[in-house]
Every structure is written in structure tokens, then in C-alpha cells.
Amino acid sequence: MSRISRRQALALGAAAALPRIAIAQGDDRPTITIAVQRIANSNTLDSLREQSNVGERTSLMFNERLIDLDYRGNLAQVPSLATAWRRIDDTTVELKLRPGVKFHNGDDFTAEDVAFSFGPARMFGETRPVVNGQTLPVAFSAIVGQGAKKVPDEIPPVARRLWPGLDRVDIVDRHTVRFVNATPDVTLEGRLSALGSEIVNRRAYEAAPTWLDYARKPVGTGPYRIREFRPDTLLVLDAHDAYWGGRPPIRTLRLVEVPEVSSRINGLLSGEYQFACDIPPDQIVAVERNPAFEIQGGTILNHRITTFDKHHPQLRDPRVRLAFAHAMDRQAIIDGLWAGRTRVPAGMQWEFFGDMFVKGWTAPEFDPAKARQLLKDAGYKGDPIPYRLLNNYYTNQLPTSQVLVEMWRQVGLNVEITMKENWTQIRDRSSPRGVRDWSAGATFNDPVGSIVSGFGPNGAAQQAGEYDNAEFSQLCVVLETSADRARRHAAFARMLAIAEREDPAYTILHQNAAFTAKRKDIKWKAAPSFAMDFRASNFSL
Amino acid sequence: MLRFLGLRLARAALTIGLVVTFAFVVLRLSGDPALMIMSPEAPAEAIAAFRHAWGLDQPIWAQYLRYFGAILHGELGQSMRDGRPAIQLVAERIPATLAITLPALLVKVGLGIPAGIHAALHRDSLTDRIVMAGAVAGFTVPSFVLGLLLVLLFAVQLGWLPSGGQESWRSAILPVITLGLGGAGILARFTRSAMLEVLGQPYIRTASAKGVPWRAVVRGHALPNAAIPTVTVVGFMVGSLIAGAVVVESVFSWPGVGRLLVVAVANRDLAVVQCILLLVAATMVLSNLIVDLLYGVLDPRLRSQAAAGAH
Numbered sequence: 001m002s003r004i005s006r007r008q009a010l011a012l013g014a015a016a017a018l019p020r021i022a023i024a025q026g027d028d029r030p031t032i033t034i035a036v037q038r039i040a041n042s043n044t045l046d047s048l049r050e051q052s053n054v055g056e057r058t059s060l061m062f063n064e065r066l067i068d069l070d071y072r073g074n075l076a077q078v079p080s081l082a083t084a085w086r087r088i089d090d091t092t093v094e095l096k097l098r099p100g101v102k103f104h105n106g107d108d109f110t111a112e113d114v115a116f117s118f119g120p121a122r123m124f125g126e127t128r129p130v131v132n133g134q135t136l137p138v139a140f141s142a143i144v145g146q147g148a149k150k151v152p153d154e155i156p157p158v159a160r161r162l163w164p165g166l167d168r169v170d171i172v173d174r175h176t177v178r179f180v181n182a183t184p185d186v187t188l189e190g191r192l193s194a195l196g197s198e199i200v201n202r203r204a205y206e207a208a209p210t211w212l213d214y215a216r217k218p219v220g221t222g223p224y225r226i227r228e229f230r231p232d233t234l235l236v237l238d239a240h241d242a243y244w245g246g247r248p249p250i251r252t253l254r255l256v257e258v259p260e261v262s263s264r265i266n267g268l269l270s271g272e273y274q275f276a277c278d279i280p281p282d283q284i285v286a287v288e289r290n291p292a293f294e295i296q297g298g299t300i301l302n303h304r305i306t307t308f309d310k311h312h313p314q315l316r317d318p319r320v321r322l323a324f325a326h327a328m329d330r331q332a333i334i335d336g337l338w339a340g341r342t343r344v345p346a347g348m349q350w351e352f353f354g355d356m357f358v359k360g361w362t363a364p365e366f367d368p369a370k371a372r373q374l375l376k377d378a379g380y381k382g383d384p385i386p387y388r389l390l391n392n393y394y395t396n397q398l399p400t401s402q403v404l405v406e407m408w409r410q411v412g413l414n415v416e417i418t419m420k421e422n423w424t425q426i427r428d429r430s431s432p433r434g435v436r437d438w439s440a441g442a443t444f445n446d447p448v449g450s451i452v453s454g455f456g457p458n459g460a461a462q463q464a465g466e467y468d469n470a471e472f473s474q475l476c477v478v479l480e481t482s483a484d485r486a487r488r489h490a491a492f493a494r495m496l497a498i499a500e501r502e503d504p505a506y507t508i509l510h511q512n513a514a515f516t517a518k519r520k521d522i523k524w525k526a527a528p529s530f531a532m533d534f535r536a537s538n539f540s541l
Numbered sequence: 542m543l544r545f546l547g548l549r550l551a552r553a554a555l556t557i558g559l560v561v562t563f564a565f566v567v568l569r570l571s572g573d574p575a576l577m578i579m580s581p582e583a584p585a586e587a588i589a590a591f592r593h594a595w596g597l598d599q600p601i602w603a604q605y606l607r608y609f610g611a612i613l614h615g616e617l618g619q620s621m622r623d624g625r626p627a628i629q630l631v632a633e634r635i636p637a638t639l640a641i642t643l644p645a646l647l648v649k650v651g652l653g654i655p656a657g658i659h660a661a662l663h664r665d666s667l668t669d670r671i672v673m674a675g676a677v678a679g680f681t682v683p684s685f686v687l688g689l690l691l692v693l694l695f696a697v698q699l700g701w702l703p704s705g706g707q708e709s710w711r712s713a714i715l716p717v718i719t720l721g722l723g724g725a726g727i728l729a730r731f732t733r734s735a736m737l738e739v740l741g742q743p744y745i746r747t748a749s750a751k752g753v754p755w756r757a758v759v760r761g762h763a764l765p766n767a768a769i770p771t772v773t774v775v776g777f778m779v780g781s782l783i784a785g786a787v788v789v790e791s792v793f794s795w796p797g798v799g800r801l802l803v804v805a806v807a808n809r810d811l812a813v814v815q816c817i818l819l820l821v822a823a824t825m826v827l828s829n830l831i832v833d834l835l836y837g838v839l840d841p842r843l844r845s846q847a848a849a850g851a852h
Contacts, residue, residue, distance in 0.1 A: 035794075042578060043622045051583070153590030154579060161584045212624045231623060232804050233796040256706055258794040259803075262689055266704045267794075270696040422572040422809075463585050 029251035034275040035264040039257050043231040046215035047198045056530040063198035063220035071527035075352040090184035090483040097175040102242040103201040104225035111171040116202040118169045125156035129165045129182035162196045184483040190444035223248040223535050246536040279515040281338045287517045296526035302441040302512040309433040309466040314385045318503045319378040325364035325507035326371040327411040337396045342513040347496050352445050358493045363508040371411040382414045385434040388426045447492045452476045455505045467505040472498045553826035560822040574809035618812030627812035638797030641716045642782045648721025657732025679726025688719040688792040705794040716793045731774045735767035776832035780825035
């Protein structure tokens with residue numbers, strides 16, 4: 001029997017260890033830590049449940065949609081899991097799926113996953129599209145794939161807001177699908193690029209014991225896969241090396257929840273974090289004083305607005321509401337509180353609306369004399385108007401409100417701030433509501449996703465009883481169902497005129513902006529959105 | 542003794558019941574969890590579905606009766622945000638909190654009491670003034686200010702320690718110091734006052750006059766008599782071990798019960814908030830009970846009073 005000497009044994013051990021060391025040394029990609037104020041509001045990572053700015057930030061790290069947005073450009077639609085798409089008719093879009101895409105669990109991405117992602121088991125439950133006020137009959141006898149689990153009851157209404165008319169997804173072949181809507185809809189492509197339209201892995205979804213188990217660890221096709229999610233604390237993602245868009249440049253991506261701004265900045269300066277998100281404008285100078293760090297970011301697809309309850313006795317006359325709009329020196333607020341890093345937008349619209357953008361439309365000009373005249377014409381006598389306010393729910397909310405109250409006082413408006421603790425109190429109807437703060441985002445590149453969802457018949461403002469206007473509501477239907485682009489454009493222009501001038505529902509304040517502090521030596525560009533892109537094309541050290 | 546214990550336990554149960562009731566009413570009336578958790582922009586149908594699923598569409602008295610009934614059966618409810626039992630969520634966070642509050646308690650006791658004794662024994666000396674200045678600074682500077690100052694110095698400027706998180710044992714050092722220094726200041730002040738009061742008593746002069754060595758006088762007569770107010774304060778500190786680090790946990794992003802409480806209150810996650818409050822109330826009540834029992838151990842007069850009361 002041959003014997004192995006101690007020296008030989010050591011040599012064998014070293015040889016066995018060699019490949020592992022080589023692998024470890026071969027992967028010299030960095031671990032990046034990002035400090036965020038909040039990882040997820042709902043404590044889940046399912047984009048239908050986490051319909052929030054923070055959900056938008058993380059979703060594209062591990063999920064993907066069929067159509068993506070050009071985050072380093074003008075947010076135009078670009079191919080993602082679909083390589084091409086074409087209109088069959090006003091109700092149908094056909095998409096060619098990208099071949100060779102792997103999910104995080106190694107499965108191939110196919111048309112089955114697309115149909116499942118937009119099916120009743122994951123999205124719609126037993127709800128059906130509404131056509132001309134009539135709900136279509138249920139077309140399926142059982143919700144396939146639901147198994148022992150059931151989507152929470154609140155998911156189908158969220159899905160129906162995003163996809164009110166989607167009837168079904170037809171599988172043409174393994175890599176071709178057709179989205180069939182119950183009504184004409186020119187925004188189907190836009191809806192495919194919105195948060196909530198991510199593709200899930202059918203097998204992983206069905207295998208999860210409960211909906212919550214899947215929602216805590218979704219399996220997507222994005223550049224990073226979820227390793228660990230500790231709610232309110234930590235999200236750890238590893239590189240998905242089989243990613244179709246190229247090997248991810250970061251080995252491990254860690255998002256840590258650091259609620260305090262000062263703690264996020266201190267952690268960045270001390271080298272624990274490489275990125276610190278949600279930096280308020282007044283901290284920009286403090287961060288950039290250190291030449292090793294810089295601030296990225298700027299305007300995003302979200303506007304801050306002041307909303308009116310038109311049924312308040314002092315606000316019934318639209319001239320009073322318009323006086324509010326003309327009394328606001330928006331640029332002064334931007335210069336004073338935002339260090340000039342945002343802008344006054346052209347009403348509730350964004351350039352990425354493309355041909356739906358109403359050129360020449362502007363926010364009401366700062367004109368105190370006109371505001372005073374409007375109040376005089378309306379017979380306003382200086383009666384108090386309540387202004388319900390949250391403490392900095394929005395960035396700079398409190399100082400902005402104090403400045404606004406003074407601006408309104410200058411023209412004769414008697415606005416009284418009432419601090420509230422939460423949205424229930426803001427919306428409470430038991431005492432008179434006057435004006436309040438809100439924000440309006442563009443979920444996709446069409447006004448249906450912003451002005452209609454905010455102020456239309458099913459929008460939060462009308463449902464809360466703050467606003468109604470028959471013509472405006474009629475035009476919402478045109479925007480939602482007409483396939484005539486010229487007619488839709490005219491309808492949107494008219495809606496802006498009604499909601500921002502003739503019978504104001506709100507007035508625009510400024511475009512929102514988001515800022516991220518980072519190490520300057522990291523080559524990374526912030527998107528004009530909350531989404532953070534850490535693909536190879538947007539990150540290097 | 543049994544009557545004494547029984548009365549204390551009954552009072553403890555009443556206290557816990559009141560805390561739970563007060564928290565339920567205040568939280569439920571001050572905000573709708575559905576709007577907090579679903580976001581105000583969520584479709585009305587989604588918010589209604591959420592309310593129905595969690596029984597929030599029931600009258601508040603019905604919700605309260607159901608909740609209180611569940612507590613009596615040992616069920617503390619499920620988190621609306623997390624879907625898991627509230628007690629499980631809270632239990633997961635307790636070790637993290639104790640990892641900073643227990644060492645901080647040692648710092649408070651180990652630093653505060655000796656400093657207070659030393660200051661009292663050297664009244665009006667330079668060390669007394671230094672100790673008292675430090676003590677006043679310790680408990681008057683808010684913990685978030687002290688915490689940020691420590692972070693600026695030890696993490697940002699010197700780079701010796703992490704600024705937050707829970708990556709290693711080193712991450713706990715600054716939170717422990719922040720919690721410990723404030724508490725040590727309070728204990729030093731209380732101990733000094735108690736010692737000065739005792740040192741002025743006739744029996745201290747008598748013992749000294751009898752020729753008992755000063756060290757023995759302090760150890761045998763002054764310290765035990767001065768211990769009662771100090772033990773009371775330490776009792777409060779023990780009672781706040783679970784939720785006494787809310788601010789510090791936020792400043793240092795320490796994932797303990799305090800952070801969970803802040804998030805749960807903000808989201809009106811009723812079951813979680815109530816579970817934490819129940820735990821805090823129970824800890825505080827238990828700690829007070831132990832302190833009451835310790836009074837008897839420290840002062841025989843109180844023990845005999847309690848015994849007389851029991852007869």
C-alpha cells in the first residue's frame with residue numbers, strides 16, 4: 001500500500017484549492033453599497049404591489065419589461081425583452097420576443113412567461129375589461145397557475161388601472177405574442193414600458209408556496225438576481241452572469257436602508273457606501289465640497305402640484321383658483337430652495353409624450369396684479385382657505401408651503417396652514433378642505449398615465465370629491481379610447497386648458513428632481529427617473 | 542408578601558391593558574393603514590379590498606373587541622405590511638436591539654455610578670466639577686446630536702469605525718457609546734445627589750466618630766442607603782432595554798426594535814406597534830416589580846413595612 005507523505009498531502013491540498021482561488025481572483029468586480037431612505041414601501045419587491053418611486057428604483061435591477069425606456073437619453077421606448085413590435089390594429093400589438101434570454105433560475109424566457117405575467121393568476125384575478133360601461137364576461141373557468149396561493153385582493157385593481165382594457169395575451173409562437181385589448185388603445189406600447197409590466201418567471205411563481213414568498217424574491221431576467229431581502233433593512237443582489245445584455249459590472253449590489261439623510265451622507269463620506277440616494281437639494285453643496293464626491297441626477301418624470309377642492313366655498317369661483325396660480329413665483333422657489341436644479345414645466349406634461357406634447361403651453365405666469373384683479377372680480381373678501389400640509393412628505397414641502405402662503409398673502413389670499421400627520425387626515429371630508437400638495441407622475445409616455453389617472457373620472461381627485469368637470473371627464477374618455485391621434489392631441493390640449501386655466505383642478509408648481517451622491521471615480525449616470533441603471537453600459541470604475 | 546405580589550401583578554395587568562387600549566385608539570383614529578400601506582394614489586377598489594382583508598371596514602369598537610379577544614388568547618395579530626405574525630417580526634429584531642442596549646447599560650452603570658460616587662466623595666473639587674460637567678453634557682445633549690458628532694469624528698474624520706449599519710461588532714461601538722454616555726450622565730447625577738444626602742446624615746457622622754475607617758463607612762453605610770434612588774433609575778433603564786434606542790437606531794441605521802417601531806407607526810401597522818408596546822409595557826412593569834422587590838433587600842425597614850402591611 002502506497003503512503004502519502006505530509007509534504008505530498010500539503011501539495012495535493014494546495015492543488016485542490018487552486019481553481020477556487022483562481023475563480024475568486026478572476027472575478028474582480030466590485031461590491032457596491034447604495035444607501036437609500038427606503039427600499040420598499042410595501043415590504044415586497046413585486047412591482048404591482050410596490051407601485052412607488054422606490055419600487056421604480058429597484059425594479060429594473062432584477063426585472064425587465066418587454067419595452068424599456070432609454071434611461072440615458074430622452075426616455076424613448078427601446079427594445080428590451082421584445083426586439084420589435086408592430087400594430088396589427090387599434091386593439092392589437094404583436095411583439096417579437098428576444099431569443100436566448102435566461103431567467104435567474106436558468107429557465108429560458110418564452111411567450112409562456114409573457115402570457116402568464118399578464119394573465120389572471122398574476123395580475124387580474126377575476127376582473128375583466130370594461131367596455132362602454134359593461135364588464136366583459138369571465139373568459140376562463142379557473143385561474144391557472146394560482147395553485148394554493150392567491151394574489152392579494154388589492155393587486156387586480158392596481159393591474160386594471162394600468163391595463164384597464166387588456167383582454168388577453170395570445171401566444172403566436174414560442175417567441176411571438178399578441179396583446180389584444182378590448183377597446184382601441186394607442187397607448188399599449190407605453191403601458192408595456194410602465195412599472196407593473198415586468199415579466200415574471202412562470203415556473204418560479206407557481207412553485208412559490210405563497211404569493212408573499214414570490215413577492216419577496218421575484219425571479220426575473222434583469223442583470224442582477226436577488227440573494228437576500230430583509231424588509232426595512234437590506235436588499236442584496238448578485239450579478240446574473242447569463243444576462244442577455246452583457247456580464248453585469250458589479251459582483252454584488254447591496255441596498256441598505258438608512259432613513260436619516262445625515263447618516264447616508266456620512267456613510268458615503270466615510271467610504272461605507274459608494275452611492276447615497278435621496279439627497280435633498282440643500283445638501284448638494286455640502287457633498288460637493290469634497291472633491292472626491294459628486295451629485296448626479298436632476299429632473300424626473302414627476303411634477304409637484306397644488307390641488308384645489310373646488311367645492312370649498314371660497315374656491316367655487318374658478319377665478320379664485322386661477323389667482324392662486326398667478327400669485328406663485330415658481331422660479332423664485334426653484335432658485336431659493338432647489339439651487340436652480342429643476343424647472344417650471346409646461347403644465348402637466350413631459351417632452352417624452354412625443355407627439356402628444358402640447359407645444360406652446362405654459363404654466364400660469366407669475367402676475368400678482370392679474371391675481372389681485374381676479375380676486376376682485378370674483379368678489380373674494382379674504383375669508384380663510386385651509387391648506388392641509390404634511391411635514392416634508394415631498395422634498396422641501398414645508399419651506400415651499402411657507403413661501404407660497406406668503407406669495408398668496410401678497411395678492412390678498414388668506415391661506416391658513418394646517419399641519420396633518422398623514423394622508424387620511426389630508427383627505428378627511430369631515431371639515432372643509434381647501435388646497436393641498438400633491439405630485440403627478442408620468443407612468444408612461446401618454447397623458448392617460450398622468451392627467452387622466454389623477455383627475456379623470458376614476459382618478460383620486462374625482463373619487464375624493466375634490467374635482468369634477470363634465471367636459472373634462474368626456475375628454476378623458478376620448479384620450480382613453482380614441483385611436484385618432486390628432487383628436488387625442490386636441491382633447492389633451494383642451495383638458496390642459498380646463499384643468500389649469502378655466503376651471504382649475506390644480507396648478508403646477510415645479511418639476512420634481514431626485515439627487516444621488518456618489519464617488520466621483522465611479523463612472524455612472526443617473527437617469528431622468530427614479531430607476532437606477534447598473535448595467536455594463538452605465539457603470540465602470 | 543403574596544398580597545404585595547398580587548397587588549403589583551394586578552396593577553401591572555391594568556397598566557398593560559391601558560397601554561394597549563390607548564395605543565389602539567390613537568393609532569386607529571389618527572390614520573388609515575390602507576392609505577399608508579397602499580399609498581394614497583392606489584385605486585379606490587384596491588384600498589377597499591385591503592381594508593376588507595384586514596377588517597378595517599368594521600366599526601372601531603368591533604376591531605378593538607376582536608383585537609383584545611385575540612390578545613387574551615395569546616394572538617398578537619399579523620403585520621399588514623409583512624403578512625407574518627407581529628410577534629415573529631418583533632422577536633427577530635430583539636437580539637439586534639439588545640446587542641446595543643445591554644452593553645450600553647453596562648456603560649451607564651459602570652461609568653455613571655462610580656463617577657457619581659467619586660464626585661460626591663470629592664464634593665466641590667476639580668474632579669467633581671469635571672464629572673458633573675460631563676454628566677450634564679451627557680444627558681442634555683440629544684442622542685441624535687451626540688451620535689452624529691461621534692460619527693463625524695470617528696467615522697468621517699478618523700475612519701476608525703463604521704458610521705452605521707450592522708456589518709460587524711465594530712458597527713455597535715458608536716451606538717453603544719451614544720446610548721451609554723447619556724445614561725451614564727443621568728446615573729452619575731442621581732448617584733452623586735443620593736450619596737451627598739446620605740453623607741450628611743447623623744449616622745455617618747456617628748460611624749466616623751466611633752473610629753470606623755472612612756472606606757468602611759462609605760461601603761457599609763453610605764452606599765447601601767444611597768442605592769435606592771440609583772436602583773430606581775437603573776430599573777427604568779432596564780425597562781427601556783427593548784425600545785429605548787429608537788432615535789439611536791435611526792441615526793445608526795441599526796435594524797432593531799426601535800427602527801421597526803418607527804416604520805410600523807408611520808404605516809399604522811397596528812399589530813406590530815401594539816406588539817412592541819405590549820412588550821415594552823411588560824418589560825417596564827417587570828423591571829419595576831424587580832426594583833420594588835430590591836427595595837426590600839436594600840432597606841430592611843421597607844421589608845418590615847411590607848410584611849406589616851401584609852398582616
